[in-house]
Amino acid sequence: MNAVLRAPRYAGIGLVWAWRLTFGALFPTTCKYEPSCSEYAIQAVRRHGLAKGGALAGWRLLRCNPWSHGGHDPVR
């Protein structure tokens, strides 16, 4: 795919890494899902683009609350 078209995806993945290296590293929690929320976000953005992948990642984050049960939940 065209590098220009892929740019938003890289931006999104960069944001996830920014989170991982800063706040994510500070709060020692392991996600209850597999793959973890941040990994899910990277995969979703890579596969579906920034808009749809970002929305999928947002929905996953909402599901990753103390009342859910977690488990294996790959990007479809």
Next chain:
Amino acid sequence: MIAAFLTATIPVFSQLEDVMRHVLNFFHTNVGLTWAWSIVATTVVVRMILVPLTIRQIHSMQSLQLHAPEMKRIQQKYKHDRQKQNEELMKFYRENKINPAASCLPMLLQLPVFIALYYTLKHFNTNFHVAKNADLSFLHFIPSIADGTTAHWGGYVLLVVYVGSQMASGLFMAPTAQKSQRMIFMIMPLVFVFVIARFPAGLVLYWVTTNLWTVGQGLITRRLVQKTPAPSPERRSSRTPPKDDGAAGNGAVADGPEPKPAPAAAATGQPRQVRRKKKKSSGRR
């Protein structure tokens, strides 16, 4: 990197800045706290809102402690394959109906508060039109919460407290973490302190307060977990049908199909003794 991230999100968070400004203003004007104590009060309120999540956390910590040895075994078994290890742990959680405390949303919810406070403090003087001689100090060792943390020796004291509290809260938030992971939580504050030193002192104050809350919460939780007996992961009564998925793929727990209750016990209507529990506890130690 943080600066770039913050700049990219300015329009989104200017709204949050407004909210934060009103909250701080409320504590300062209506409650009569100094600006520094208003930040502490705001932090406490935020953490109090998150308390329901903490209660969930206590429950899941209890069940995690109950199953700690088995989980350790799984971690040992798949030591070199993190992904497989995670998958197996997830499976174990599901089979034992454990709801791990860790979830990303509560953690993420604190980020907007942090960013809102960052902007509020950055624009402190224009935001609040504070008089030149207004009291922005904290406990006599921070002259101004709106100044950079390293502008005064008191800031360095605050940074030391920050590193200590961050390490302590790391220990409390991940009681079941592996050794290597714990090392990261110990090292990370030491790295992060260089970033946070560039922030206004009030932001470090927020961070220290929230860490101390976490530590206090951890102490109370620990005591509660020790005092109250952990509930069995699945409440079983005489009416629950015998478990049928116990043997499937759950090799770690030697937990075969439950023996049929003695007919005499069923006839007298006595609550059935769960022998499985005893077996489990002897296997644990």
